[in-house]
Amino acid sequence: MASSENTKNGVVQEAVPKGAVSDGPANVGGYFCEAVLDDMGDLQRTMYCGEVRPLHIGHEVTLMGWVNRRRDLGDLIFMDLRDRTGLVQVVSDSGRSSDAFRVAETVRSEYVLAVVGTVAHRVDGQVNPDMATGAVEILAKEIRILNSAKTPPLYIRDEAEADELLRLKYRYLDLRRAPMQRNLEIHHRTAMSIRNFLSLEGYWEIETPMMTRSTPEGARDFLVPSRVDPGKFYALAQSPQLFKQLLMVSGVDKYFQIVKCFRDEDLRADRQPEFTQVDIELSFATEELVWGMVEGLVKRVWIDVLGKDLETPFPRLTYAEAMSRFGSDKPDTRFGMEIADVSSALSGSSFGVFQNVLASGGTLRAIAVPGQAGMSRQEIDNLTARAKTHGAKGLVTLAYLHGDIKSPIKKYLTQEELDGVKSVVRAQDGDMVLLVADAFDTAVTVLGRLRLELGQRLGLVSKDKFNFLWVTEFPLFKRNEDTGAWEAAHHPFTSPLASDLDKVKSSPSDEEKGQIRARMYDLVMNGVELASGSIRIHRRDLQERVFRLLGLSQEEARLKFGFLLDAFDYGAPPHGGIAFGLDRLVMLMAGLDTIRDVIAFPKTSSGSCPLTEAPAAADDRQLADLRLRLVEKHKGGPGGAGK
RNA sequence: GGAGGCGUGGUGUAGCUGGCCUAACAUACGUGCCUGUCACGCACGAGACCGUGGGUUCAAAUCCCAUCGCCUCCGCCA
Numbered sequence: 001m002a003s004s005e006n007t008k009n010g011v012v013q014e015a016v017p018k019g020a021v022s023d024g025p026a027n028v029g030g031y032f033c034e035a036v037l038d039d040m041g042d043l044q045r046t047m048y049c050g051e052v053r054p055l056h057i058g059h060e061v062t063l064m065g066w067v068n069r070r071r072d073l074g075d076l077i078f079m080d081l082r083d084r085t086g087l088v089q090v091v092s093d094s095g096r097s098s099d100a101f102r103v104a105e106t107v108r109s110e111y112v113l114a115v116v117g118t119v120a121h122r123v124d125g126q127v128n129p130d131m132a133t134g135a136v137e138i139l140a141k142e143i144r145i146l147n148s149a150k151t152p153p154l155y156i157r158d159e160a161e162a163d164e165l166l167r168l169k170y171r172y173l174d175l176r177r178a179p180m181q182r183n184l185e186i187h188h189r190t191a192m193s194i195r196n197f198l199s200l201e202g203y204w205e206i207e208t209p210m211m212t213r214s215t216p217e218g219a220r221d222f223l224v225p226s227r228v229d230p231g232k233f234y235a236l237a238q239s240p241q242l243f244k245q246l247l248m249v250s251g252v253d254k255y256f257q258i259v260k261c262f263r264d265e266d267l268r269a270d271r272q273p274e275f276t277q278v279d280i281e282l283s284f285a286t287e288e289l290v291w292g293m294v295e296g297l298v299k300r301v302w303i304d305v306l307g308k309d310l311e312t313p314f315p316r317l318t319y320a321e322a323m324s325r326f327g328s329d330k331p332d333t334r335f336g337m338e339i340a341d342v343s344s345a346l347s348g349s350s351f352g353v354f355q356n357v358l359a360s361g362g363t364l365r366a367i368a369v370p371g372q373a374g375m376s377r378q379e380i381d382n383l384t385a386r387a388k389t390h391g392a393k394g395l396v397t398l399a400y401l402h403g404d405i406k407s408p409i410k411k412y413l414t415q416e417e418l419d420g421v422k423s424v425v426r427a428q429d430g431d432m433v434l435l436v437a438d439a440f441d442t443a444v445t446v447l448g449r450l451r452l453e454l455g456q457r458l459g460l461v462s463k464d465k466f467n468f469l470w471v472t473e474f475p476l477f478k479r480n481e482d483t484g485a486w487e488a489a490h491h492p493f494t495s496p497l498a499s500d501l502d503k504v505k506s507s508p509s510d511e512e513k514g515q516i517r518a519r520m521y522d523l524v525m526n527g528v529e530l531a532s533g534s535i536r537i538h539r540r541d542l543q544e545r546v547f548r549l550l551g552l553s554q555e556e557a558r559l560k561f562g563f564l565l566d567a568f569d570y571g572a573p574p575h576g577g578i579a580f581g582l583d584r585l586v587m588l589m590a591g592l593d594t595i596r597d598v599i600a601f602p603k604t605s606s607g608s609c610p611l612t613e614a615p616a617a618a619d620d621r622q623l624a625d626l627r628l629r630l631v632e633k634h635k636g637g638p639g640g641a642g643k
Numbered sequence: 644g645g646a647g648g649c650g651u652g653g654u655g656u657a658g659c660u661g662g663c664c665u666a667a668c669a670u671a672c673g674u675g676c677c678u679g680u681c682a683c684g685c686a687c688g689a690g691a692c693c694g695u696g697g698g699u700u701c702a703a704a705u706c707c708c709a710u711c712g713c714c715u716c717c718g719c720c721a
Contacts, residue, residue, distance in 0.1 A: 069681075076678035093678060109671090126679055134681085151672060153653060157682090161655055165713050218721035238721085265720045266644095389646090389717080478721095491721045594714095605714065 038144035040064075043114050050086020052133050056119040063088065063138065064146070066176070067111045068156065070104075077104040081115060081138075082156075084181050088133040089122075090115050092140040103143040110149035110156065116142040164596075169610040171601055183598045186305060187586045191258055193304035194278055194582075197297050203254040203280065208243035210236055210260065215560070218491065219263035222273070230627035236262035236274075239579060241491060242564055244281040245536055248575040249567045256280045258582065267605045269594040270528070270584055274603075278531075278585075281577030285535060287521060290578055291470060294523060294531065298468065306589060314468040314523070322471050323441075327365075327448020329474070332527030333467045335460035339447045342366045342435065345420030351412035353394075357437040365443040366398075366435040368427035369454050373399040373406075375432050383450065387436065392446040396435040400427050452527065461526075463591070468525045473497065476504075476518040477549065485551060486513055492550055493543070493564075494534040495519045495576075504545055513549065519576070530585055533578025540568040 046062045065083040075094040080087045092104040100117075107113065117138040128134030154162040156176045167174040174180055195205065214221045214235035221235035239261050247255045257279045264273060282289065295312040302310045315333075322331050325338045343364045346354055354364060369375075375383075380397055387395040398421060399406040405418050427433050434450060436443045455461050476496050478489045488494065496504045497517040504516060519535035537543045543565060547557040558565065586598040596602040603609055623629065 069683095071680045071683050072677090073680060073683075074677040076680075078680050078683085080681070087681095089681070091679080095678085123679060126681090128681060131681080151653065155654065155671075163650085163654090163713075165650095166654085168713095215721085219719085241721095263720060266718085268720085269715070271720070488721050494721095604712090606712080608712095610713095 036145065037148065038114070038146060040114060040144070040146060043116065043144065045114075048085040049081050049083045049088040050132060052088045052119055052136050052138070054121065054135050057121055057136060059119050060141070061117065061119055061138065063090075063115045063117075065113065065115075066149075066156075067107055067109055067113060070107060070109065072105070077101065079104065079107065079113075081113060082176075086132055086178075089128075089131075089137040090117065090140050090143075091137050092143065096139060097141050100140040100143045103145060104140065107143070107145065108149065108151075110152055111145055112147040112149070114142075114144040114146055115140055165604065165610055168596075168602070168604060171611050175600065180597070183586070183590050183592070184600060186590050187583075187598050189305045190301055190586050190589065191582065193301045194256075194258065194297065196304075197300045198254075198256045198280065201254070201293065201296075203256040203282075204252060205257055206247060206252065206255050207257065208237070208240040208247075208259070210262075212237050212243075219265050222262045222264050225626040225628060227625050238263050239277060240279050241493065242561075244279060244577065245493065245564065245572075245575065246567055248281055248283045248538075249570065249572045251283075251573075253283045255282070255577075267603065267607060269596075270587065272583070272595055272599060272602055273607055275595070275599075276582040278580040278582050279577070280533075280579065281575060283573040283575045285574065285576035287472070287519065287535060287576075290533060290535075290576055291521070294578060298523075301585075302466075302589075308466075310466065310468070314470055316470040316472055318473040319471055319475065319517075320473065323444055323448075327444035327446070327451065328527070329471055330522065330524040330527055330529045331448075331469070331471075332452060332455070332461065333469060334462055334465045334526055335455045337367050337369065337451045337455060337460070339365050339367050339444055339451070340425040342421050342424050345424050346413070346417055349413055349417055351409050354437055362437060362439050363443055364435060364437045365447055366421060366425045366433050367447050367451055368425040368431040368433050370428065370458070370460075371430050372432035372454075372458070373401040373430050375399070383434065386453065387434075387446050387450060390446040390449045391442050392436050392438055394436075395446075396437070398422075398433040398435065400429055400431050400433065403429065466525060466588075468523065468530075471522045471524055472520070473517045474520040474522070475514060476500075476516040476520075476546075477513050479510075479514065486510075486549065488546075488550060490518060490520045490532065490534055492546055492552075493536045495537045495542075496546070504542070504549065508549070521578075523578070523580075525588060528584060528588060529581075530588070531578050531580040533576065535574070535576035538568060538572040538574050540565050543568060 043062055043064075045064045047056070049063050049065050052061065052063075063081055063083075065081040068080040068082040068087055070080075071078040077092045079090045079092070081090050092101045094101045115138060117140040119136050120139050122128075122135060122137050152173050153170055154166060154173050156173060158178050162174075175184065199205070211224055211234040214223065214233065215238065219238055221238065224234040224236060226232045226234060237259075240257060240259055244255055244257070257277075259277055259279055260274050261277050262274050265271070267273065280293075282293070291313065295314055299310045299312055302308050317325075317331070319329055322329055324341070325331070326333075327339055341363060343358060346364055347358060349355070357364065375397075380395075383397075384395040396409055397407060398410075398418070400422055407413070407418075410418075421427075421433060421435070425433055434447065436446050438446070475489050476494060477486045479485070480487050495518065497519055500516045503512045508516070521533060522529050523531035537546060543561075544554070544557060547561070548554075552560075583595045583598055587593075587595050590598060592598065601609065601611060608615065618628075
């Protein structure tokens with residue numbers, strides 16, 4: 001092009017702020033400004049790119065899409081045109097249609113085109129077996145540039161190698177990539193499958209308020225100041241819990257909602273401040289009813305979305321059993337290495353630490369790590385350090401190798417005791433036994449975490465397994481480590497187990513409080529909590545009693561939950577339900593490690609959105625409307641330049 | 644709130660036991676050539692002062708301090 005000389009000056013750069021994507025010289029001096037943009041005019045898309053097949057050969061088609069790649073061979077130009085269905089090759093040569101060819105010469109990556117052309121067989125030997133449309137190509141008759149594009153700051157390729165911050169800033173480009181489109185589709189199809197299933201089962205989808213009142217317990221609320229009533233705040237709903245219970249009182253009978261929930265807590269790979277729940281509630285519920293329904297639902301989703309069947313019913317495990325066997329309330333059952341109680345095998349041991357722990361009500365627990373008896377000194381030290389960060393005071397190792405045993409405490413143990421441990425933890429020759437002596441909770445939690453870490457590291461976790469299970473009979477209350485106060489383990493509306501009801505009715509001691517079990521259940525898959533629910537309390541007297549045990553005065557209870565208690569006075573049916581983390585579910589189905597990849601516009605781990613730059617400051621006028629004044633953020637203590 | 648990792652042309656990385664770095668490689672981008680490419684090829688070219696601020700030093704991308712951002716984990720998430 002004649003103007004190419006002038007475009008070389010790299011003019012643009014100086015105007016572009018650092019860190020911004022620069023316009024390529026051609027984009028600026030040349031095509032980007034000069035490109036003659038066409039109108040769709042009377043053109044209508046006749047099919048999608050990825051769906052062209054040999055059966056369409058000879059047909060004239062009109063395709064619309066983005067230029068994925070262009071291969072310019074001089075008098076022959078190939079372009080891969082992309083839409084959400086995939087790619088198809090468009091060919092333009094100087095001989096066939098010189099108009100189309102002239103346009104093709106000016107086209108660049110990510111330009112938006114309308115292509116009219118004939119579907120043709122590829123020339124002999126030029127079929128691309130790696131492409132769904134690899135047997136055909138489009139002989140371009142007309143090419144219209146519907147829009148030009150700057151050189152994108154990320155590659156629109158399947159393999160994402162870009163920094164995630166950049167991907168989030170240009171999310172609309174990141175989402176052009178096929179794997180991301182696939183994730184969005186899986187998300188959509190999962191939601192559709194759930195809607196269909198529940199709808200057919202007689203559940204009504206009902207919307208509940210996002211702006212509601214702050215709940216005192218649980219996660220931190222996102223607050224929304226009221227302009228009309230200055231000094232007062234709404235809270236963004238953490239879950240529709242109370243509303244769905246009220247809907248049961250209303251006689252809705254079966255409710256569900258695919259709903260955004262908000263929690264102002266720190267983020268993780270699988271935690272976002274706003275996330276989507278599948279919230280379900282039904283009247284006259286029993287555990288069996290809920291579990292059966294959920295099993296049917298999950299089965300349906302797996303078939304609809306993944307084309308795979310699941311075996312139901314799912315195995316069940318009580319909380320107590322899950323803790324003692326796996327050291328977790330969400331055990332990953334894809335591999336063994338279960339925790340064993342070696343207390344009685346070592347009860348007579350002369351090792352002082354064991355004696356002390358046992359005497360003070362503690363326990364000795366162990367796992368056998370397969371084939372790891374030959375672990376190096378350093379590996380053992382690392383494991384011990386890991387155990388300590390998880391809360392253990394130490395870690396005892398027993399290496400069973402070639403019929404011999406290597407252990408720092410070998411001299412304190414008899415052969416009988418060593419054999420006893422080996423048989424209780426079901427260790428084979430060549431295994432490394434890890435033993436923690438501590439209070440029950442600490443011992444199993446530490447070993448549970450080591451079990452997970454080692455299972456991962458040793459490749460014992462098979463990626464293609466989906467191991468579902470129900471964890472049941474959770475404790476109703478748990479103690480807050482910091483304050484010592486009793487809190488609801490799930491939420492305060494969870495019904496106690498009938499057999500533990502007498503403990504609720506009386507004035508239980510702390511020990512008894514800790515023993516009260518709840519009609520609560522979690523659906524766990526591969527070590528991830530997928531759903532959580534319970535049979536609720538539906539009677540005022542019982543609800544008030546539970547509030548009291550949680551340390552809520554009658555006054556406070558009425559202030560915060562009066563509307564619920566009142567509702568219970570008017571014929572509340574027994575009811576219960578469950579809530580799924582939809583994004584987590586989709587993440588697991590898609591085989592991903594982070595929930596961000598299945599959410600179109602997620603937040604970074606500090607809660608910001610690089611695309612919109614939210615959160616952002618409010619201007620004075622907004623603050624004035626809300627009668628809010630900001631307090632200066634004070635920097636840390638007096639500058640201790642002591643170093 | 645705490646711990647760890649990362650931050651170098653548009654992108655992905657190397658360099659980071661200080662001087663051979665007036666920063667390398669790949670890719671993308673631009674120009675030219677090429678009628679069967681499909682990660683097209685070939686040639687030429689433009690492009691970063693190394694997140695930011697301060698310090699140490701004759702000398703810093705490289706060491707130290709602070710700070711910002713991203714990621715992971717712990718706490719937290721009824």
